[in-house]
Every structure is written in C-alpha cells, then in structure tokens.
Amino acid sequence: MTLKLYSHPLSSFCQKVLIALYENGTPFEAKMVNFGDEASRSEFVSVWPMAKIPVLVDGKRDQVVPETSIIIEYLDQHYPGRCRLIAADPDLARQTRLRDRFFDLYVHMQMQKIVGDRLRPEDKRDLFGVAEARRLLSTALELIDESMAGKEWAMGEDFTMADCAAAPALWYANEAQPFADTHPNTFDYLERLKARPSFSRALREAEPYLHLFPR
Numbered sequence: 001m002t003l004k005l006y007s008h009p010l011s012s013f014c015q016k017v018l019i020a021l022y023e024n025g026t027p028f029e030a031k032m033v034n035f036g037d038e039a040s041r042s043e044f045v046s047v048w049p050m051a052k053i054p055v056l057v058d059g060k061r062d063q064v065v066p067e068t069s070i071i072i073e074y075l076d077q078h079y080p081g082r083c084r085l086i087a088a089d090p091d092l093a094r095q096t097r098l099r100d101r102f103f104d105l106y107v108h109m110q111m112q113k114i115v116g117d118r119l120r121p122e123d124k125r126d127l128f129g130v131a132e133a134r135r136l137l138s139t140a141l142e143l144i145d146e147s148m149a150g151k152e153w154a155m156g157e158d159f160t161m162a163d164c165a166a167a168p169a170l171w172y173a174n175e176a177q178p179f180a181d182t183h184p185n186t187f188d189y190l191e192r193l194k195a196r197p198s199f200s201r202a203l204r205e206a207e208p209y210l211h212l213f214p215r
C-alpha cells in the first residue's frame, strides 16, 4: 500500500485526517500506534521524533508528512478525489485554512488541555491553565455559533478541510463542556457532522476505545 497512516482510532487529531481519507475513498493502510507499548512507541518515534499522531508516510513519493492540516493539503494535492478539501481559489483557500486553524487552536487544543488535565496525577493538575482553556473555548464557541447561523458547513455549501478539523474537535469539546443548550447553531452543526458518513465511520471505529476517554 502506497499510503500508511500512523494513527489511533480514539485520537481526535487522527480522526480529522481519517475524515479526509474517507471523504475521497483514498486507499491507505492504518498503522496503529500504541503509546503505552514501548515497541510501538519507539517504532513511531523513529518515524517522527515529535511523537504526535497522525503521520502519513507516502512510500511512492518517499515522503513523511506530519501535522493534520499539512497531511490534508498533501492528500488534496497528490491524491485528489471527488471532494476537494481546499478550494482552488486562493481567497477561499485562505479562508478555509483560517477556519481550520481556528478549530485546531481554539477548540481542539483547548479541549485537549481540559481533558488531558483529568489524566494528570491529582497533585500535578493545572487549575489555572484549565480555566484559561475553558475561557478560550467558550469565546471560540460564541464565534462559531454566530458564523454557523444559516450555514451547512464551515465554508458554506462545500465540505472542506475546515469541517474535517471541526468534527472531532467539536465532538470531544461537547463531551468536555456540553454546549447543546448554550450554542444551538454549533450543536446542530455537530449533529450534521456526525451524520456525515466519513465522520460517522471514524466515530464507529473509535467506539471500542471510548472507555479510555476520561469523562
């Protein structure tokens, strides 16, 4: 198989790339990374020393591609399918990248801070950092709620990289800080994302591991 994705089904950032792959039916081999297993971890670290999943390895083009947004750009450029995830128009492409950055930095990373803190030993918790993450997440949800009024997807009619970023970020954020009652447009958007076959498949594949998620 030309494309290999180092990943784990429970990982929210991996789901972002899985959505892109499933949208276009792009063939790839999933290589499961288990950070709790020394052999699996050290094999992965030899591929990408930053030890963050997912990472795409393209055997045909001899490329190691880390970072979700860069992986999706790479797939769009070298393995395009029926669903173009970044528009050809430079202005639309920039707006897509801005929304993608927004979901990653102000929803996804803040959700990870809140959830990650639950996995720390009691005496190593970061109350101040978590409060700041909750504040940033709340502000982000306000802006998303305004921008999603009357819109189907983050960029309007077309499903793009921004929606790949939004889906797992909002799904896990809603677990960490439920927003059905406070941000109805965002919640409706999340429901549409969940119904999208690419994301519903990623969620189904994560199900066997969901008990590991600290609620």
Ligand SMILES: N[C@@H](CCC(=O)N[C@@H](CS)C(=O)NCC(=O)O)C(=O)O
Binding pocket: 011, 012, 013, 014, 035, 051, 052, 053, 054, 066, 067, 068, 069
């Ligand atoms: N900016 C990175 C973030 C990737 C990331 O944070 N991945 C998490 C899994 S969702 C990870 O590898 N965590 C392992 C660790 O921090 O030890 C991207 O977009 O790919």
